[in-house]
Amino acid sequence: MNRKLMVAIGLAGVAALAMTGCASGTPSSGGPVTITYSNFISNGGNEKNLATIVAAFEKKNPDIKVDVKTLPYDSYGTALQTDLAAGTPADVFDINGPSSYGPYQANGVLAELKGVDSGVYNTALLDSYATDGKQYALPTSFSDVVLYYNKDLFDAAGVKYPTSDWTWADETAAAAKLTDKAAGVWGDHQPVTYNEYYKVLVQNGASFLTKDGKKAAFNTPAGIEAAKWLVDKSGTTMPTIADGQGTADFDTNLFKDGKLAMLHTGIWVFSAFADAPANWDIAVEPGNKTSANAVFSNGIGVSATSKHPAQAQKWAEFMSASDTMVNVRLDSGWELPAISDAKKLATYLDKGKPTNRQAVFDAAKKIAAAPSIGDNQSAMQDAITGELIEAQAGRESVQQALDNAEKKINALLAG
Amino acid sequence: MSVSNAQTSLVDRAPQFVHSKPVRDGRTRNNKVRYALTVLAFLLPSAVPLLLFVLGPMVAAAWVSLNQWNLLAPMKWVGLGNYAKLLGDPITGDVFLHTVYYIVGYLPLVYIGGLALALALNTALKGRSFLRGIYFLPVVTSWIVVALVWRWLLSPSNGIVNSALAFFGIHGPGWWTDPHWAMPSIIIASAWKDLGFIMVILLAGLQAIPSDMYDAAKVDGAGWWRRLFSVTLPLLSPSSFFVLVISLINGFQVFDQVYAMTGGGPNGASEVVVQQIYDLTFRYGRAGEASALSWMLFVVVLAVTVIQIRGQKRWVTYA
Numbered sequence: 001m002n003r004k005l006m007v008a009i010g011l012a013g014v015a016a017l018a019m020t021g022c023a024s025g026t027p028s029s030g031g032p033v034t035i036t037y038s039n040f041i042s043n044g045g046n047e048k049n050l051a052t053i054v055a056a057f058e059k060k061n062p063d064i065k066v067d068v069k070t071l072p073y074d075s076y077g078t079a080l081q082t083d084l085a086a087g088t089p090a091d092v093f094d095i096n097g098p099s100s101y102g103p104y105q106a107n108g109v110l111a112e113l114k115g116v117d118s119g120v121y122n123t124a125l126l127d128s129y130a131t132d133g134k135q136y137a138l139p140t141s142f143s144d145v146v147l148y149y150n151k152d153l154f155d156a157a158g159v160k161y162p163t164s165d166w167t168w169a170d171e172t173a174a175a176a177k178l179t180d181k182a183a184g185v186w187g188d189h190q191p192v193t194y195n196e197y198y199k200v201l202v203q204n205g206a207s208f209l210t211k212d213g214k215k216a217a218f219n220t221p222a223g224i225e226a227a228k229w230l231v232d233k234s235g236t237t238m239p240t241i242a243d244g245q246g247t248a249d250f251d252t253n254l255f256k257d258g259k260l261a262m263l264h265t266g267i268w269v270f271s272a273f274a275d276a277p278a279n280w281d282i283a284v285e286p287g288n289k290t291s292a293n294a295v296f297s298n299g300i301g302v303s304a305t306s307k308h309p310a311q312a313q314k315w316a317e318f319m320s321a322s323d324t325m326v327n328v329r330l331d332s333g334w335e336l337p338a339i340s341d342a343k344k345l346a347t348y349l350d351k352g353k354p355t356n357r358q359a360v361f362d363a364a365k366k367i368a369a370a371p372s373i374g375d376n377q378s379a380m381q382d383a384i385t386g387e388l389i390e391a392q393a394g395r396e397s398v399q400q401a402l403d404n405a406e407k408k409i410n411a412l413l414a415g
Numbered sequence: 416m417s418v419s420n421a422q423t424s425l426v427d428r429a430p431q432f433v434h435s436k437p438v439r440d441g442r443t444r445n446n447k448v449r450y451a452l453t454v455l456a457f458l459l460p461s462a463v464p465l466l467l468f469v470l471g472p473m474v475a476a477a478w479v480s481l482n483q484w485n486l487l488a489p490m491k492w493v494g495l496g497n498y499a500k501l502l503g504d505p506i507t508g509d510v511f512l513h514t515v516y517y518i519v520g521y522l523p524l525v526y527i528g529g530l531a532l533a534l535a536l537n538t539a540l541k542g543r544s545f546l547r548g549i550y551f552l553p554v555v556t557s558w559i560v561v562a563l564v565w566r567w568l569l570s571p572s573n574g575i576v577n578s579a580l581a582f583f584g585i586h587g588p589g590w591w592t593d594p595h596w597a598m599p600s601i602i603i604a605s606a607w608k609d610l611g612f613i614m615v616i617l618l619a620g621l622q623a624i625p626s627d628m629y630d631a632a633k634v635d636g637a638g639w640w641r642r643l644f645s646v647t648l649p650l651l652s653p654s655s656f657f658v659l660v661i662s663l664i665n666g667f668q669v670f671d672q673v674y675a676m677t678g679g680g681p682n683g684a685s686e687v688v689v690q691q692i693y694d695l696t697f698r699y700g701r702a703g704e705a706s707a708l709s710w711m712l713f714v715v716v717l718a719v720t721v722i723q724i725r726g727q728k729r730w731v732t733y734a
Binding site for chain 1 (some may be wrong): 681704
């Protein structure tokens with residue numbers, strides 16, 4: 001074989017390889033339709049529970065197959081952004097709460113969901129995924145933040161258990177009595193982050209943004225008091241950053257080890273604490289001027305570019321409202337389904353530890369609304385958390401930190 | 416023209432086209448085309464990825480940099496607006512400053528450390544192959560793993576480093592949790608990881624130095640330091656030049672260790688250029704500005720590299 005021929009064959013081979021990359025798959029006709037579902041909610045322990053729901057859906061709808069792609073929570077947002085930018089999103093995908101829903105809806109990446117049976121859902125949660133009276137996503141679950149406490153440590157220190165009447169002052173007094181630095185036991189833990197700050201502002205009768213949402217409203221005496229409530233625990237009743245506070249799983253591990261008396265965190269750690277040796281229970285978080293709680297929900301949406309919108313919506317509805325989903329979630333303690341039927345939810349109350357599961361529902365009745373400002377949401381959250389940590393570490397006074405945060409956030413709001 | 420003739424001419428005469436003017440007759444033009452095709456075929460395996468994954472994205476980024484784009488909605492033309500916005504934003508200066516800080520701390524540390532190791536392991540030391548392998552191990556380890564290990568080592572309260580310092584009565588700093596120590600923490604971890612790579616390059620350079628040079632120097636009465644500065648370092652300069660160019664380019668592009676160790680924090684104290692590009696794109700939905708920043712970084716790296724290549728005549732000795 002001569003060299004010319006070899007070169008030609010080589011070139012043809014490369015060209016063929018390049019072309020196959022561009023060829024698109026042929027659409028199948030007649031057979032079952034496959035829709036893709038990209039999620040983060042099952043990652044880290046609930047993959048099997050999701051598989052159970054998918055199997056039930058496929059059994060009920062033999063003409064639809066669901067191809068599940070599960071991503072870790074941390075990288076899910078980036079992956080979804082990239083898929084949307086490239087025009088290759090999954091038919092159905094998770095939405096990380098109403099503050100993520102806002103920009104997605106505004107930028108037209110979500111298909112409108114028509115004919116949804118709205119009576120099935122918790123109205124407030126359903127409405128947080130609607131715009132101008134049109135539904136663009138459905139809530140799949142909700143969770144809230146409560147106060148966990150270690151009964152053994154409370155008993156040993158002779159302190160009364162937290163009740164729903166507690167205020168910040170009660171918590172501070174109890175935390176001081178429970179802290180025993182020599183024994184490595186801490187009284188309290190509450191993250192110094194944006195997600196806590198917007199909530200404690202409401203607990204203190206203040207708010208994060210002005211009513212028209214155009215300016216920061218937290219740099220007031222009440223706002224400073226709220227920031228101090230978070231910051232001042234550090235080093236007195238809560239471990240410092242240098243001790244490792246603020247790193248992943250630090251607080252939950254401390255609580256599990258029986259070295260932490262009170263912990264502010266979400267109900268999503270129930271299952272992680274199931275095998276904790278200590279006796280523990282939960283209570284609604286103490287407020288100051290009023291009770292207010294952080295409620296988080298996850299949503300599910302259908303891509304505006306989906307080739308099978310009807311089938312995709314069917315799956316989105318099944319994943320957010322079906323009895324199979326409700327039972328799987330309640331049995332496994334995988335957050336709470338965002339449904340309206342109180343009877344179905346009631347079984348949640350006697351699913352074991354913690355005893356006071358009623359607190360989960362009580363907390364959800366008084367919600368501190370999360371500020372939502374669109375494209376600059378992450379930048380705003382970073383600015384607040386960054387400045388609060390400066391104050392926590394003592395590098396800035398609380399007043400300086402809030403001055404800086406206010407300046408940064410007003411700049412973001414101005415565009 | 417027989418087939419075998421064509422083959423010989425292809426191989427033997429091809430290089431002439433580079434140096435001499437092509438003769439204008441049909442046969443040669445034919446050869447020229449054939450030669451070009453051959454070159455192309457051999458270049459394809461590296462040219463195709465280069466085109467698809469480097470040049471293509473660069474051109475695309477140039478286009479994106481002239482638009483406002485949140486990755487979701489269609490792009491909006493803003494011309495040079497993104498560049499103007501970046502130049503007017505104090506954060507841009509900060510991230511370049513942090514990057515230069517990284518390079519200034521990292522480069523001497525890794526070069527002197529790598530040179531010391533290379534010199535030590537270039538002797539008839541027992542078990543030197545084993546040691547060379549050990550020092551190279553971090554180079555092939557994933558940055559995520561290394562970053563987590565260093566976060567542990569430099570943990571303010573429970574880390575080994577501060578425990579060791581406490582043993583000598585020194586109160587260790589807050590390392591990556593402290594804005595003043597975040598960048599030094601990253602520099603130390605980076606120098607540790609890259610030491611083996613620099614060592615291998617310099618070791619190869621050392622072994623290329625003929626031993627009679629040293630013999631001659633010894634005869635002339637030169638001691639160890641004299642030989643280092645008058646023989647080793649000048650003759651090692653091509654390797655040093657390579658290390659410098661590569662390290663500077665990598666230094667400007669520093670990202671993995673920052674992302675994994677501090678995420679640019681605390682409160683932006685270790686935010687470097689590429690971390691800012693990442694944040695702008697994927698966290699803040701400002702892909703246009705991120706692309707503009709990428710191009711600004713490219714221009715800076717290009718300028719620095721050109722200056723180095725121009726300047727090498729002054730100090731690089733090619734034996």
